[in-house]
Amino acid sequence: MAIELYVDPSLSPADIRRLRAGDQVLITGELLTARDAACGRLARALAAGEPLPVDLRGRIIYAVGPTPAKPGQVIGSAGPTTAARLRPYLEALLSAGMAGLMGKGDWPEETAHVFRSYGGVYLVALGGAGALLAKAITAVDVIAYEDLGPEAIHRLRVERFPAIVAIDAQGNDLHRQAREEWRRRAGGLAPHRSDMAGAAPGQGG
Amino acid sequence: MAEAAGPGRETLPRRVHVDAIRQAVAELLMEANYCIGDDVLDALRQAAEEEQSPLGRDILTQLVANYELARQERVPACQDTGLTIVFLEIGQDVHLVGGDLREAVNAGIREGTKAGFLRNSVVGDPLLRRNTGDNAPGVLHVDIIPGDRVHVTVACKGFGSENKSRLAMLTPADGVEGVKRFVVETVDRAGAQACPPLIVGVGIGGSFELAARLAKQAVIRPINQRHPRPDIRALEEELLEEVNRLGIGPQGLGGIKTALAVNIEVYPTHIAGLPVAVNIGCHSNRHRDVWL
Numbered sequence A: 001m002a003i004e005l006y007v008d009p010s011l012s013p014a015d016i017r018r019l020r021a022g023d024q025v026l027i028t029g030e031l032l033t034a035r036d037a038a039c040g041r042l043a044r045a046l047a048a049g050e051p052l053p054v055d056l057r058g059r060i061i062y063a064v065g066p067t068p069a070k071p072g073q074v075i076g077s078a079g080p081t082t083a084a085r086l087r088p089y090l091e092a093l094l095s096a097g098m099a100g101l102m103g104k105g106d107w108p109e110e111t112a113h114v115f116r117s118y119g120g121v122y123l124v125a126l127g128g129a130g131a132l133l134a135k136a137i138t139a140v141d142v143i144a145y146e147d148l149g150p151e152a153i154h155r156l157r158v159e160r161f162p163a164i165v166a167i168d169a170q171g172n173d174l175h176r177q178a179r180e181e182w183r184r185r186a187g188g189l190a191p192h193r194s195d196m197a198g199a200a201p202g203q204g205g
Numbered sequence B: 001m002a003e004a005a006g007p008g009r010e011t012l013p014r015r016v017h018v019d020a021i022r023q024a025v026a027e028l029l030m031e032a033n034y035c036i037g038d039d040v041l042d043a044l045r046q047a048a049e050e051e052q053s054p055l056g057r058d059i060l061t062q063l064v065a066n067y068e069l070a071r072q073e074r075v076p077a078c079q080d081t082g083l084t085i086v087f088l089e090i091g092q093d094v095h096l097v098g099g100d101l102r103e104a105v106n107a108g109i110r111e112g113t114k115a116g117f118l119r120n121s122v123v124g125d126p127l128l129r130r131n132t133g134d135n136a137p138g139v140l141h142v143d144i145i146p147g148d149r150v151h152v153t154v155a156c157k158g159f160g161s162e163n164k165s166r167l168a169m170l171t172p173a174d175g176v177e178g179v180k181r182f183v184v185e186t187v188d189r190a191g192a193q194a195c196p197p198l199i200v201g202v203g204i205g206g207s208f209e210l211a212a213r214l215a216k217q218a219v220i221r222p223i224n225q226r227h228p229r230p231d232i233r234a235l236e237e238e239l240l241e242e243v244n245r246l247g248i249g250p251q252g253l254g255g256i257k258t259a260l261a262v263n264i265e266v267y268p269t270h271i272a273g274l275p276v277a278v279n280i281g282c283h284s285n286r287h288r289d290v291w292l
């Protein structure tokens, strides 16, 4: 059963702590959007001690770059982008109070620990399902970095937007747990990380 | 088809206006983004039945719903409408008229992007990184084939999956076992970030650049079509089983459906080499083609 999660427009530390890796949630309320360019700018502003154009405390940032809306649509297709590309900015965003980041895919191994130490969560939305996810977005407006076009920070109103908690504030990592369990169950191979490729170029002759 | 001409006789080339190619590119680009192929949709439906992880089944069912919705409403199935890859196979008896072919292809990309409400996902320089604002240029591959027709194929390649692709120059001694290890390892590293279930395109042989191109051609081959050579077909089937034992599963949240297909293309190569390229394709494996 999915849990109804209200973000209007922020989550309290208690709300965050209740979420567990593996929980399916339906988010109603407000999300901010930011991907590579906007997250980079936010991080640089923080590093320079400049004020942010938007208060991140308690907010969920959705890493998305939608397609343009067709006439009559609120927004175009709006599925998540790969979150791990935002790794360089993660500490900065969390230290500014961001409660959750939503994207797709897993992170490098030590990242769950970063979420734990700041008390934040990582959510995943369904990658490649941008048409379906757009249906849960009811309003959109630009609130910062307008010059970035589709990468500007937008505010999204969402109604029962489906997501899954992938890293919780206790540092549990759903991707890693699920993969290990299913690798065992599927009779999988041991993870191999041999550096055969690239390290052993063919000898020409 | 043009009459075969004997030595000394000349066949009149068939004239094809580049505008027809521009239009075809624009239409195929929109169509590919809105309407996923039946091969992928059928495979997703089947995977939704076979997946053992309940969460995985749920995810696959939602992906099917997404593709049905996109087709019905004619909206992009995925917001990463991709870098546009165009393959043109041009009959040697064709005379292209009416302008610059490359410009016609890029104009088609611009038109399809604008008219189809697709995303501008292209930067004009890989280092300076300014968005071109019109989703052009694309990547164009041209081949000359017999005959007097033009085959236009348009693929939209999202970079969540493209970024996970790899190439290795293996040695003859690495053999087929080395190829298998490299393919499985590449899928393992791609993990959750490439939007599994994946379509894995493998190019074996040729040269450095040809292996990569073969891998791309493999990715856009219909996934219900196995390779005609029995040994390659067996390798495709074996590799699919192997990658599905990695446990990555739909969206990387665990399961037995990490990939929907492994497609392999092969080509002769040098006595000293064994190039292998793996082009990772996400489930949103969008491509369309037409003969002009």
Ligand code: SF4
Residues within 6 Å of the ligand: A079, A080, A081, A127, A128, A129, B078, B079, B080, B081, B157, B158, B159, B160, B161, B193, B194, B195, B282, B283, B284
């Ligand atoms: S990897 Fe594919 S399905 Fe996922 S977001 Fe990119 S284009 Fe879409």
